Amino acid sequence: MNSRAWTASGTVLLMLVVLGPVLFIVQMSVRSGLEAFRMPPTLVFSPTLQNYIDLLEGKFVRSLMNSTVTATSTTVLALLLGVPAAYAFSRARVRAQGLVSLWTLTTRMAPPIAFGIPFFLLYKDLGLIDTRIGLVVIYLTFNLSLVIWMMRAFFDGVPRSLEEAAYIDGAGISAAFLRIVLPLSAPGLATTAIFTFLFAWNDFFYSLLLTRSEAVTAPVAIVNFMNYESWEWGKVAAAATMIMLPVVALSVVVRKYLVRGLTAGAVKG
């Protein structure tokens, strides 16, 4: 086998490994209850959209909406708060700067359970349990540090001379940041946004802990298809597929920036 054949085989194998679980879930989502566990599994079957219809007619839509609102709000707020902070960490020279920037990481150092229970008790008194606002606040705690550290690295890569040139032309700090630095960091911004969105979108733990019924997000709602006496695998698969779709769509839309963002700095000296 020549090298091209090896490469092709490797690519197919890799795609199977990566796409295998996704394809498995998607095909299960369009099988009836009887078909879902047919042994041995059949490749040819009559697909049905019943699982999706059941989901769209049930409470899952609300959970999906909760996920959308909380993940989007978290992303927007984390960028609004984190990007200026990252710029400050990149450009300003203040005492104990290293320590302060390290301090922002502390929320990611401990396991979520260490924060979950205190937050539950705090939220109980504040009336924030089972609210979207409560979820956004806790998602911000661990996503802000991600935004700050990722964006700081991107800002570090933007030559200061460009801002200095802008200052000479009469721009202030804000104008230089908004008109020069931020556009040049667009790939990083896209990468950071998508990672922030993903972390909030996929959260299971905090939603499990801090919601009851009104603000339950989609990952927790999926688990509730596991009834006491039988599990509704078709609905679980359909719900999993629906959860994947927005992330896939978002990744496709920003893929150009995503690749540039992830590889930024890779060939710099």
Added chain:
Amino acid sequence: MERIGRRRFLRSTAVATGLAVSGVRPSRPLAQAGKPHAGTRLKVAQVSHAYAEALLARLPAFEQQTGIKVEIDQMSFPVLNQRADLELASGSGAYDVMQMIFIRSGRWIAAGWAEPLNPFIDDAKLTDKGALDVADFVAGAMAPFKRGDTLYALPWLSDSTVVGFRADIFEKAGYAKFPETFEALQEAAAKIHTRQTAGFVTEDNLHWIFPNWLLSYGGGFFANPPSDLTPTFDTPEALRAAELFTTMLSKYSPPGGIKLDPSVAQAIMQQGKAACYLDGMGNTQHIIDTKKTTLADRMAFTHTPRGPKGHFPQLAVHGYFINKASKNKQAAWEFIKWATGKDQMLWSALNKGHLACTRTSVLAHADVRQKFTWHGSDLAALHLAVMKRAGEGYMAYRTVPQFPPVGDRVIIAMTSIASGQASVADGMKSLQKDAEGILEKAGVKINRRS
């Protein structure tokens, strides 16, 4: 318009201030005669279940009759376990009525998180004892929720272990009726088991399945629960039971038979890939769901086998209790009375297939007997017999506060033995040691055996 004089104004203000300070509140605007709790909003937490669907179907009538608004949060069992513990431990009072999970009842009741129901039952203004008919609940289903004479929950679900089996396969193997002992079952499984059809299948909640063997062979979790909680997993009886049970899992179960969730185990039976399925009634009865199988007419049901020390089918009981932190306790009691009432339970059995119920009158009802008799197998009678048997008290091991962590450790031990990672002796010795550690860490005085 009538003018309000200075004196009248001052008198009214003084009366209003006095009432406010003394805590007396005017009645709720929605309260009406005969509907003392009108306008109250109740929140109920329970597992996703057909019984909850039955409640939801009939809830409008209850709401209209009482003026109470009810929101039932249904969640998966793992989520319910997590959420209930957190809500109760934090005293949130977010849920007025909650599901009493019998293996957690020991902890929850001991912690004072459940409101005693006796004062509600004994108050003639709150309860028509004839209509509630507490004596109609089967004793075995009530036992987990009683501490002395105090009752903490009313049961709505009692799952009894039974066996669903393929009568045609056993007949073909020379068995006119299902084997009556575990050893006979193992012999039959050895004859029947092929790559295409497993001799036996069960679900992965092994601390629920293993005790069917353990107790029948004279073993137990603890020396004498609830007074002596010394673990007894290293006795010859326990070792024998573990050996037989894990052999069924490792040699006569389908591939992956150590870890099959109930719906997969049911699907295996529905597709003709196993000869018999041992599990709770609620799960087992799904194997004759004609929407999922064409083999239903070959299925039958019977009691779990016995061992040399007798017959010890398991009974899992769940009920409704009033959260101590609830601010709507009387309204919560109204809901519980209605939700566990004869009428509701009968309707649920007939319309939602909820056979694993807890009332004698429902299980004896002619329509229920007829609906749940399948090819000569009287499921209602099977279930009732298990509840009565469990009422003798051998399920006490399961309601001690320390059961849940020990039960989890039993699953690990059975899995490691059945998968060949540990011998029976080593696996049970390790289980014994760990269980002793769990008990001691919980402050329980035990007689250390290892």
